[in-house]
Amino acid sequence: MKSASSDTSSILSRAAVKSNIKLNASNFILGLVPERALPGPRPGQFFMFGIDSRKDPLLRRPFCYFRKEDGAIQILYRVVGRVTTLMTGLRAGETVEILGPLGNGYPDFLGSKAEEAGNGKGKTPLVIAGGVGLASVYPLLAGLDGRAHLFYGERTGASLLLVDELRRLSGQVTLATEDGSAGFKGTAAEAAKVFLKGRDKKDFTLYACGPNGMLKAASALGVDGYIASEEKMACGVGVCLGCAVKTAGGFKRACKDGPVFKIGEALFD
Amino acid sequence: MTDLRVGIGSLKLKNPVMTASGTAGYGAELAEFFDPSLLGALVMKGISLEPWQGNPPPRITETPCGMINSIGLQNVGLEMFLREKLPFARQWDVPVIANILGTSADEYVRLAAELDGAGVEGIELNVSCPNIKKGGISFGRDMAVFARLVGAVRKTVKSAALIVKLTPDAPVAEFARAAEESGADAVSLINSIPAMAIDVNTRRPLVKNVIGGLSGPAVKPIAVRMVYQASRAVRVPVIGMGGITEGRDAVEFMLAGAHAVAVGTAIFSDPMAPLKILDGIRAYMENHGIKRVSAITGSVRT
Numbered sequence: 042m043k044s045a046s047s048d049t050s051s052i053l054s055r056a057a058v059k060s061n062i063k064l065n066a067s068n069f070i071l072g073l074v075p076e077r078a079l080p081g082p083r084p085g086q087f088f089m090f091g092i093d094s095r096k097d098p099l100l101r102r103p104f105c106y107f108r109k110e111d112g113a114i115q116i117l118y119r120v121v122g123r124v125t126t127l128m129t130g131l132r133a134g135e136t137v138e139i140l141g142p143l144g145n146g147y148p149d150f151l152g153s154k155a156e157e158a159g160n161g162k163g164k165t166p167l168v169i170a171g172g173v174g175l176a177s178v179y180p181l182l183a184g185l186d187g188r189a190h191l192f193y194g195e196r197t198g199a200s201l202l203l204v205d206e207l208r209r210l211s212g213q214v215t216l217a218t219e220d221g222s223a224g225f226k227g228t229a230a231e232a233a234k235v236f237l238k239g240r241d242k243k244d245f246t247l248y249a250c251g252p253n254g255m256l257k258a259a260s261a262l263g264v265d266g267y268i269a270s271e272e273k274m275a276c277g278v279g280v281c282l283g284c285a286v287k288t289a290g291g292f293k294r295a296c297k298d299g300p301v302f303k304i305g306e307a308l309f310d
Numbered sequence: 311m312t313d314l315r316v317g318i319g320s321l322k323l324k325n326p327v328m329t330a331s332g333t334a335g336y337g338a339e340l341a342e343f344f345d346p347s348l349l350g351a352l353v354m355k356g357i358s359l360e361p362w363q364g365n366p367p368p369r370i371t372e373t374p375c376g377m378i379n380s381i382g383l384q385n386v387g388l389e390m391f392l393r394e395k396l397p398f399a400r401q402w403d404v405p406v407i408a409n410i411l412g413t414s415a416d417e418y419v420r421l422a423a424e425l426d427g428a429g430v431e432g433i434e435l436n437v438s439c440p441n442i443k444k445g446g447i448s449f450g451r452d453m454a455v456f457a458r459l460v461g462a463v464r465k466t467v468k469s470a471a472l473i474v475k476l477t478p479d480a481p482v483a484e485f486a487r488a489a490e491e492s493g494a495d496a497v498s499l500i501n502s503i504p505a506m507a508i509d510v511n512t513r514r515p516l517v518k519n520v521i522g523g524l525s526g527p528a529v530k531p532i533a534v535r536m537v538y539q540a541s542r543a544v545r546v547p548v549i550g551m552g553g554i555t556e557g558r559d560a561v562e563f564m565l566a567g568a569h570a571v572a573v574g575t576a577i578f579s580d581p582m583a584p585l586k587i588l589d590g591i592r593a594y595m596e597n598h599g600i601k602r603v604s605a606i607t608g609s610v611r612t
């Protein structure tokens with residue numbers, strides 16, 4: 042008899058691990074080859090990632106689409122807890138489960154929609170990344186043809202990732218560390234604020250991803266643009282209402298209504 | 311051929327697997343993964359008279375083999391439900407069970423009346439909500455209030471099956487019996503269990519609301535026990551849920567006395583979970599030479 046569950050949707054897939062590259066003690070790039078072709082993905086979208094288990098760990102975890110390389114979808118992950126620690130043990134050839142790409146992604150910032158997305162000619166894209174929020178904005182940099190000014194912050198200099206590559210992809214890079222061990226002393230949003238002093242904010246479009254405190258600071262810079270939320274998620278597909286982002290119109294779902302929101306739409310306490 | 315049909319009062323289900331309220335939205339998102347017509351029933355996210363905002367984030371945290379949520383019953387409210395969500399769900403060939411919540415008996419009665427009139431096949435009373443009149447103690451924990459509430463809703467509901475979803479922190483047999491005596495067509499359980507988790511580094515609760523509801527495999531043995539006790543206490547059908555992740559979990563609930571089961575948290579780990587669980591039940595029946603799924607109900611050998 043045909044099983045009812047054999048007709049899986051086009052965004053659910055098992056994927057083979059192609060590579061799991063260590064960048065430093067707590068940051069890795071995982072390359073995945075899905076068993077079936079998945080649509081997209083676009084910058085700012087994400088995948089729900091699960092190691093083959095249904096009970097412990099229970100939930101899949103969200104990770105941004107980072108880039109495509111050698112036919113593999115890559116995600117950049119930082120080790121912070123249970124699943125990300127397990128991920129470090131993945132070897133080439135092992136199988137995992139991914140669901141995605143999910144979420145809206147950044148607006149189509151090239152082509153015909155560029156003006157609408159606030160990315161018309163003459164506007165300089167300001168990209169702000171706090172910590173591993175870098176993974177979200179990374180694919181934007183390539184698409185922005187080297188025009189972006191990237192502000193990238195970490196706690197300390199030793200944690201900064203892929204700096205040479207980021208310089209190649211961006212027009213300008215400002216590094217920031219909270220302890221001042223490299224670049225600007227402070228957060229990436231603070232560095233952007235200093236940069237904007239005396240400049241006309243209308244000349245820029247902002248794209249930011251990082252912890253909520255950073256998104257709040259980025260939203261307060263007075264520049265139009267977009268932030269990508271990393272609110273905790275359970276389902277990633279819009280059914281649980283776990284990933285609440287406060288907006289003027291009530292709580293919205295980061296996974297389904299976002300994770301990218303227009304600056305001013307998402308409110309941070 | 312396996313016969314998967316089950317009856318819950320006036321409700322005729324083509325199979326015993328439904329979604330658990332609050333874990334499948336109003337069906338639309340799930341339909342991106344599979345045809346909801348394949349389900350026994352679609353249980354909708356809880357509905358109140360007016361829209362509810364819900365609690366501030368963070369709203370979820372994973373705990374060993376489970377999760378705590380403090381969604382706070384965020385929902386679109388009755389009007390939007392009737393105008394958009396219910397008509398949308400009508401495209402599928404599946405019974406719709408509305409789940410209702412209120413802060414007073416009057417609110418429950420008004421919701422039930424409107425939904426019954428709108429033709430939903432089932433109405434599930436979530437009695438785990440704080441009763442404002444009684445200083446916030448839930449309807450499901452105060453016997454007199456509980457029996458009156460079920461009785462009042464019973465009088466209102468003419469065509470839909472009336473399901474009472476029991477609170478896990480009240481004596482289950484007594485409340486199941488009271489639900490039956492007050493006119494419930496079925497009882498369902500368990501709702502998520504009040505729980506708390508703290509980040510020891512920041513000393514902050516892991517959900518902003520401090521206390522949330524525990525669900526998932528961690529609650530399953532408690533849920534099976536409660537379904538067993540409820541099913542021994544009443545003659546009306548019992549709908550079992552709590553941590554069902556695979557077919558054998560569902561079978562376990564049925565052995566304990568459930569006529570049907572609901573799948574909740576497992577959907578978050580895998581949107582296809584309800585159908586996989588249905589496949590698992592079917593496989594169990596084939597392996598054990600069971601022709602009718604209803605034959606499993608209550609057949610635990612004690």
Ligand SMILES: Cc1cc2nc3c(=O)[nH]c(=O)nc-3n(C[C@H](O)[C@H](O)[C@H](O)COP(=O)(O)OP(=O)(O)OC[C@H]3O[C@@H](n4cnc5c(N)ncnc54)[C@H](O)[C@@H]3O)c2cc1C
Pocket residue numbers: 087102103104105106116117118119120121122123124125126173176177270271272273274300372509
């Ligand atoms: C849309 C989205 C995209 C993301 N993209 C990436 C990415 O590309 N790379 C990456 O490394 N991480 C990303 N994250 C964060 C990542 O999902 C979490 O770090 C991961 O779930 C942690 O899992 P764990 O089991 O290792 O940690 P757990 O054991 O679950 O938790 C460990 C600690 O991490 C905290 N934590 C868990 N989830 C989050 C979260 N969403 N945000 C902040 N803190 C959290 C917990 O509160 C806890 O203190 C993203 C999150 C979202 C919502």
Ligand SMILES: Cc1cc2nc3c(=O)[nH]c(=O)nc-3n(C[C@H](O)[C@H](O)[C@H](O)COP(=O)(O)O)c2cc1C
Pocket residue numbers: 281282330331332333355356357379381383409436475499500501502524525526527529551552553554572573574575576
């Ligand atoms: C995120 C979430 C939201 C829920 N919302 C509701 C709700 O609105 N009404 C209700 O009666 N139960 C609600 N529940 C409880 C579930 O319907 C179910 O009773 C419980 O989660 C146990 O089943 P599970 O372990 O399979 O999830 C919710 C549970 C979760 C996890």
Ligand code: FES
Pocket residue numbers: 273274275276277278279280281282283284294295296297
């Ligand atoms: S994570 Fe479930 S609704 Fe967004």
